[in-house]
Amino acid sequence: MATEIQFGDDTQANNNLVERALNGEVFVIRGAHDRFKLFDTLISTSVDGIRKGAGDEVARRAETEGFQHIHDWVAPADIPALTDAVYEAIKPLAPAFLKQFVKEAFPTAETLYYEETPNVRFHIPYDLARAQKDSFKSFSKNYGEGKITAHGPHRDSWLDCPSNGVNLWFAVGPVRKGNGLTVYQSDYNGDFVYKESGDIAEGEKLQRPMTFDLAPGDCVMFHTDQVHGSELNRINETRFVISFRMSFGKPVFPNRHFHKYVNADMMETPLEFLARLPAMMQPSFVRTLPWRLRERLSPSPKKEVIAAPPEEIGVERDGKLYVPIKAAPVGAIRGVNPALCVARLSDNEAIAVTRRCPHSGGDFANGWVHKGAITCPWHNLPFDAETGRSPCKTLAQIRRVKCEIIGDEIVIDPTAIEVASQTS
Numbered sequence: 001m002a003t004e005i006q007f008g009d010d011t012q013a014n015n016n017l018v019e020r021a022l023n024g025e026v027f028v029i030r031g032a033h034d035r036f037k038l039f040d041t042l043i044s045t046s047v048d049g050i051r052k053g054a055g056d057e058v059a060r061r062a063e064t065e066g067f068q069h070i071h072d073w074v075a076p077a078d079i080p081a082l083t084d085a086v087y088e089a090i091k092p093l094a095p096a097f098l099k100q101f102v103k104e105a106f107p108t109a110e111t112l113y114y115e116e117t118p119n120v121r122f123h124i125p126y127d128l129a130r131a132q133k134d135s136f137k138s139f140s141k142n143y144g145e146g147k148i149t150a151h152g153p154h155r156d157s158w159l160d161c162p163s164n165g166v167n168l169w170f171a172v173g174p175v176r177k178g179n180g181l182t183v184y185q186s187d188y189n190g191d192f193v194y195k196e197s198g199d200i201a202e203g204e205k206l207q208r209p210m211t212f213d214l215a216p217g218d219c220v221m222f223h224t225d226q227v228h229g230s231e232l233n234r235i236n237e238t239r240f241v242i243s244f245r246m247s248f249g250k251p252v253f254p255n256r257h258f259h260k261y262v263n264a265d266m267m268e269t270p271l272e273f274l275a276r277l278p279a280m281m282q283p284s285f286v287r288t289l290p291w292r293l294r295e296r297l298s299p300s301p302k303k304e305v306i307a308a309p310p311e312e313i314g315v316e317r318d319g320k321l322y323v324p325i326k327a328a329p330v331g332a333i334r335g336v337n338p339a340l341c342v343a344r345l346s347d348n349e350a351i352a353v354t355r356r357c358p359h360s361g362g363d364f365a366n367g368w369v370h371k372g373a374i375t376c377p378w379h380n381l382p383f384d385a386e387t388g389r390s391p392c393k394t395l396a397q398i399r400r401v402k403c404e405i406i407g408d409e410i411v412i413d414p415t416a417i418e419v420a421s422q423t424s
């Protein structure tokens, strides 16, 4: 469970929030924008960016009707240009915004260092974004995943962010469960294999993450070492978020040191031109210099990493597959063979479905059953157990085959199809 912090006029700022976040607590900070009078600036700067990226009319409507409707006025193909323009507008705001937020919310924290470029995140409904898959992918090559595409479960520390960093993830428009952030807090200390892309490796099993309903101005704070990611946007609202990464005291880079962090006290002073130096003056920067040079001259191809071979607990006899009922407790999904997994919905019911998620191949055997739905572990997308459909209408249904509980076994007939895969 996330810890809720509600800032009101008479709330005393809590001094050890950062320390607690660095020890694995996840905070939802509400009301900070009213108390600190900061949010209006974030809104007006975002609107300026939207005006530059999409014109006066869109900016006016976004400001008056809400950012969650942006996809009604901006074509999916224009979302990268819009995001670009908001990036440009927001970057100069970061020094003053963060300095004031931190001073008010974490008054005893050490010197603030922050990543020079904040992250602007527009996630339009997936069914609209899907047709732009290629252009959104190439945008992600420059800006990283999670800005206009869903980012799979990862730790920022796997992407070489500081190990003593926190994320402040601000809802600019409303964020709902179904289009927001996932934080796999139960897996905070888990030992995971990850791919060079920074995503969790194939074969890793995750526990159900926390998700959030946020009003504009609310913010989630979590350690860069939390496994987190994006929900595939399954609702008819655009979510607009701006997030910042920072450390208190110099950022610590246990692996490769290439992210640029500035000393907040030097920003907007005559010494601003030196603000990057303190974070760079560390052995980690020197140690990884040859790697940075090599990457600049000829970037190395990424290797795919597999944590473990896919789980296959089904035993085949006479064309049917058998799974001991004890191996699939209620709520669990287990891999049966390369094509199928079994999900235990209740004491008396189990279903067998296609194993790979039609979005981008997440293995349902590493997911979970929640509210009767088979949930993909990568972007927290639920598929109805009855119909095989997800709320994303452009994705294929998952196929279901005949499955029964007989005695102490689950018996699956892979040839008896009950729900066939098909796109609507």
Ligand code: FES
Pocket: 232, 357, 358, 359, 360, 361, 362, 376, 377, 378, 379, 380, 381
């Ligand atoms: S929801 Fe993205 S891979 Fe399943």
Ligand SMILES: [Fe+2]
Pocket: 146, 154, 155, 156, 228
């Ligand atoms: Fe991240």
